[in-house]
Amino acid sequence: MELTREEESALKGEQGEIMEMAYRILVATGEATDAEKLIPIEWTHLSGVNYNTIGDAGEEFLSSISKDARVKVKTTLNPMGFDIDNVSNYGLDENFISKQLSIRNSYETMGVIPSFSCIPYEIFDIPKVGTQVAFAESNAAIHANSYDNLKTNKESAFSALASALTGKSPYSSLRKEDSPNVSIRMNVDNPNELTYGMLGYFAGKVGDISVNISGLGEMDNRQCKAMCGGMGTSGTCAKFIFGEDDSDSEKIDFDEKAMQNVHDELNTSEKGDIITLGSPQLGLEEISELAGKLKGRSFEKRCMIFTPRTIKEKAQKIGYTNELERAGCEILSDCCTCLTPLINKNDVDAVTTNSIKGAFYLKNSNGVDVNLKSLSRIIEDETR
């Protein structure tokens, strides 16, 4: 990768340790993705916020760099481990809370917007077509490339941080025009958001950098998000290209059998003790729709709902949160199902969710069983 004289100087450490580290990460990223140069980016979205995921090493690292490091471009932030408004209801220990607040403080000191959301594409204005960004949250990177006409690598937590500190990112293949080497034909009738989540998970396993998908009908926002969340969980792929593919690329069917395989891999229980909705976090449209579906009904089990703080505030004003709480929902902002420390196997055997991404991490990281159901099935089976 070619560097400018100024970039070379930073890599040699002539602009301080922070810049040296940032450029070392950018160079490794660039070499890994065959980029020929670095280019300016306008927005970064960072992962690596939840103390549950980054641990003491991450907390100490951020605390140390935040003494000097400052972001150079608009930088937003993934969810953390809890909602400070109701954290006392969930039995987290004091160490967790204080370490999480230290992480929050380090990011704020560096100049990061404390959005604590995995759906930046729903809570911030989308810049003009073709804008180069650097999104670390996998579902957000895929959404940005596939639906929002933005361009990003599927950044790692560190490459996005390096981009925030330098305002640059390697000019890798996802930032250019590319042609996917695999084309998936959607061949399942009457799909719901769970189907699309499984399709995304399947696509992430067979695709490489981007994947073509044909045979899709009209999709709603929930289904688009589910597909991005699924793909981000299983692979390195970071872009859907929609439409018929006439090229010679490999064609693979996503049919009932392929879907059943994904289902069997992730669904380990026939029922759950609690329900979680939101990974990715729910947007206002989904909250509104849920409030509508719950009119006159109540959950018979605990139901945790994850949404960004800005959405929760809007939902409060409109009256949705009252309606949801009446139906027995616990509404949590700033955090998400994925990698939540609020669910653990000492208290919970199995979780019912419609999120493929949530299912993967609940199963593998939280060690609980998962019962996969679409939202309409959840409402049918679990409320009255």
Next chain:
Amino acid sequence: MKVLVSGKVEGVVLKSKNAINFLGTVDKKTGIISDKNHDLYQKSIKDTILAFPSGVGSSVGAYTIYSIKSNNTAPLAMICMKADLTVATGCALANIPLVILSDEEFSSINDGMKLSLDTDSVNPIQYQ
């Protein structure tokens, strides 16, 4: 062969046929793989030369690599077939040597093999 993070180490290869999602499937304190569907389930990656096709999944996996290095449960080096940003940047920050091999070179590396890796050498991989 492509060098993403340089270095010099000697060790025994732990080889996996499956990609690794570092976030959530690698125990930070022990380096043990916790994913029941993974071919390295219940094995520790600590102090191995870890050969696997590529990293996959959540971008926060880079912090897991940094954490296992800080906890002394990290591999000595990593060898992949496909470069991915989570592994590349995690190794860059944690200073764990990382090389990318062609499919053919990768298939000539076997589980349990002793090898030395020196990314500055003309023949970076020497079998022992």
